[in-house]
Amino acid sequence: MQQSAVPELAHSHTRPIHWVATATAVAGVVVLSSLLQPRPATAAQPGTGTGTPDDRPAATAPATTGIDFPLDCGxxxxxxxxxxxxxxxxxxRPETVAAVHCxxxxGTPPDGVYVLTQGPTQTHARVVATLVDPKDRTTxxxxxxxxxxxxxxxxxxxxxDVPSCCPDLKDTAKWQWKDGVFVRSTPAGARSA
Structure with missing residues (x-):
């Protein structure tokens, strides 16, 4: 019988300590990879520190909670x-548009559509425009x-004369901010029923 030219390697037989060492190494790689994750991507570019609008934090739209809408709900x-x-x-800065009813x-109470804004120094949003008044009886x-x-x-x-249960019109409206007011129009392709 001829002897192998390569001496027998000490680690060719697995022992429990080899499994422990392998598991420890894999766990270390997993922990290290979780710590070295890239930052999440954002659409906003970082500011340059020059005081430009890019340096301002991204504005969030006003929330509808805690708003005193001009509704009389009893x-x-x-x-x-x-x-x-x-x-x-x-x-x-984004505004929020909300359709609200009592x-x-x-029954089906009529809706009001309101525009909310929040200035850079305000802590709470406020209603700045009424696009649809509940008195118009719309849903x-x-x-x-x-x-x-x-x-x-x-x-x-x-x-x-049309009963409140059975609206007989379906309509579409568009409001655009022009010269300091919301101007209402009918979008192209809108139909009434």
């Missing part, structure tokens, strides 16, 4: 049913902010 609470956010006036136990079915414009689809009534 003993029931106000209920925000739709909301959307975006920069409506081009100042770099949380009535029966908002969708609300979005796209390209600085508010778009809403709503149900309404052709006359005061």
């Amino acid at each position: 003993p029931v609470d106000e209920l925000v049913i739709h909301k959307a956010s975006g920069d409506l006036d081009g100042d770099g 949380d009535a136990p029966m 908002v079915t969708s609300l979005t902010v796209t390209d600085g414009a508010v778009l809403a689809t709503y149900l309404g009534y052709s006359s005061s």
Whole structure:
């Protein structure tokens, strides 16, 4: 029988200490890799420290909680049913648009659509515009902010003779900030029923 030219290696037979050493090494790699993760990506670029708008922290849209909406709900609470956010006036800070009604136990109460803003020094948001007044007897079915414009689809009534249970109109409206006011228009392709 011929002897091998390579001497027998001491670690060719596994022992429990080898498994412990391997497990310790793998655990160390896992811990180290979790500590060395890259920072999450963001859409905003870091500021240059020159006092430019890029140095300001990203503004958040105003919250709808704690707002005193101009609704008279009596003993029931106000209920925000739709909301959307975006920069409506081009100042770099987002506004929030909210469709709100009274949380009535029966029936379908009319909605109001309000614009909320929060200035750089304010701690609480405030209502700055009413786009749809609850007196108009409308029910908002969708609300979005796209390209600085508010778009809403709503149900309404052709006359005061139409029962509240059965709105007979479906309409769409668009509001755009122009010359210090929200100007209402009908979006292209909108239809009434």
